[in-house]
Amino acid sequence: xxRPDSNSLARTLLExxxxxxxxxxxxxxxxxxxxxxxxxxxxxxxxxxxxIALMKAVADGLMEPDDMFRDQMxxxxxxxxxxxxxxxDVKYGQLIEQARDAIxxxxxxxxxxxxxxxxxxxxxxxxxNRLKSLGRTINFYQxxxxxxxxxxxxxxxxxxxxxxxxxxxLPDATAQGVIEQLGxxxxxxxxxxxxxxxxxxxxxxxIFAGTNVNTVKLLAEAGFEVVIPPEQTCCGALHAHSxxxxxxxxxxxxxxxxxxxxxxxxxxxxxxxxxxxxxxxDHLLHEDEVWKERAAWFASxxxxxxxxxxxxxxxxxxxxxxATVAEPMIVTYQDSCHLRNVMRSGSAPRQLISQxxxxxxxxxxxxxxxxxxxxxxxxxxxxxxGKILEHKMANVNGTGxxxxxxxxxxxxxxxxxxxxxxxxxxxxxxxHVVDFLYERLS
Numbered sequence: 232x233x234r235p236d237s238n239s240l241a242r243t244l245l246e247x248x249x250x251x252x253x254x255x256x257x258x259x260x261x262x263x264x265x266x267x268x269x270x271x272x273x274x275x276x277x278x279x280x281x282x283i284a285l286m287k288a289v290a291d292g293l294m295e296p297d298d299m300f301r302d303q304m305x306x307x308x309x310x311x312x313x314x315x316x317x318x319x320d321v322k323y324g325q326l327i328e329q330a331r332d333a334i335x336x337x338x339x340x341x342x343x344x345x346x347x348x349x350x351x352x353x354x355x356x357x358x359x360n361r362l363k364s365l366g367r368t369i370n371f372y373q374x375x376x377x378x379x380x381x382x383x384x385x386x387x388x389x390x391x392x393x394x395x396x397x398x399x400x401l402p403d404a405t406a407q408g409v410i411e412q413l414g415x416x417x418x419x420x421x422x423x424x425x426x427x428x429x430x431x432x433x434x435x436x437x438i439f440a441g442t443n444v445n446t447v448k449l450l451a452e453a454g455f456e457v458v459i460p461p462e463q464t465c466c467g468a469l470h471a472h473s474x475x476x477x478x479x480x481x482x483x484x485x486x487x488x489x490x491x492x493x494x495x496x497x498x499x500x501x502x503x504x505x506x507x508x509x510x511x512x513d514h515l516l517h518e519d520e521v522w523k524e525r526a527a528w529f530a531s532x533x534x535x536x537x538x539x540x541x542x543x544x545x546x547x548x549x550x551x552x553x554a555t556v557a558e559p560m561i562v563t564y565q566d567s568c569h570l571r572n573v574m575r576s577g578s579a580p581r582q583l584i585s586q587x588x589x590x591x592x593x594x595x596x597x598x599x600x601x602x603x604x605x606x607x608x609x610x611x612x613x614x615x616x617g618k619i620l621e622h623k624m625a626n627v628n629g630t631g632x633x634x635x636x637x638x639x640x641x642x643x644x645x646x647x648x649x650x651x652x653x654x655x656x657x658x659x660x661x662x663h664v665v666d667f668l669y670e671r672l673s
């Protein structure tokens with residue numbers, strides 16, 4: 232395989248990196264204890280400060296962007312825990328995406344990896360009909376006996392371990408998403424407070440369609456009329472995190488156009504990873520004179536469902552019939568990194584959980600630390616993701632919780648895997664906050 236010219240990559244990095252952000256970093260080190268990869272390794276290049284120094288060294292012509300440089304850029308989880316603690320307000324998330332975008336202009340992937348990236352990023356995620364076909368195919372595998380056959384014959388051992396692990400805990404897929412189940416408009420219960428649009432996601436509406444359905448019903452109970460535009464597409468988060476920024480911009484333009492035409496009060500997300508990019512569409516399209524104003528309109532209206540309910544809704548009564556006053560059910564909450572660090576909505580889910588009668592919210596140690604999912608990081612960097620998950624589960628097990636809740640589908644799958652691999656041996660159910668709350672409507 233021919234290696235790309237390092238000088239060409241260096242020039243691309245200089246063109247795409249926001250040099251002002253590079254120089255804003257004061258090298259103070261506040262980001263170090265917030266960074267999961269630095270905490271695991273203790274190595275300076277594994278920290279935000281270290282990665283920024285590498286970017287600047289390449290941009291200044293002091294080092295070549297070699298394989299080590301590429302590896303460090305890809306070894307970052309993109310959790311952005313460094314941003315809330317940065318006194319200089321360095322936009323690290325934007326820098327790492329710009330660096331990866333430059334790297335993907337000079338790719339070194341093997342032919343199979345190139346094919347998989349093209350299939351996923353261009354062939355499946357942006358197309359609803361193809362996603363439905365994927366859901367139908369997975370559902371057939373799960374319900375026809377093929378899954379039992381594959382596991383029983385040992386053929387699964389031929390598949391890479393990260394994919395085997397995900398297959399074990401994957402929920403039942405479906406081709407019947409939220410629109411197929413509820414339609415495009417769902418009325419509010421009682422006097423409407425506002426008209427909101429649901430961002431249904433791509434994989435979310437195939438693997439967690441039930442959560443989307445419960446999201447709509449919960450919003451209606453809280454006084455919101457919900458519309459779900461069928462023309463919406465993938466948010467582009469996985470594209471942006473994987474160095475495909477132009478593809479992410481194309482998807483953003485489609486979504487901005489679709490939702491702007493609805494003239495809704497809010498755009499609601501129930502997935503922290505999706506919401507974090509949606510709320511930054513204004514930055515993603517800030518250089519596009521045609522779209523930047525509409526993108527700013529869109530981004531200003533994006534809210535996570537928990538924050539929308541707490542700040543604008545009529546919060547319904549929640550009760551847990553399985554618990555008693557004498558012996559409350561213990562619940563713990565794992566933060567979605569992007570929900571907490573980008574959307575700054577870490578408290579709203581906790582407020583809602585705490586309002587469920589007879590339920591005690593037990594905070595785990597380092598609840599704000601990444602679980603290792605990070606989009607597809609647990610598939611592309613399984614060794615580091617596995618270490619992070621094992622340490623996370625030690626903190627989860629310390630709570631004694633019966634339920635482990637989170638607000639992002641990737642986190643949910645990762646935590647289900649964590650319970651499977653490192654659980655304490657007692658029953659613990661992993662759920663999306665929305666599902667937990669909807670099941671407990673009084």
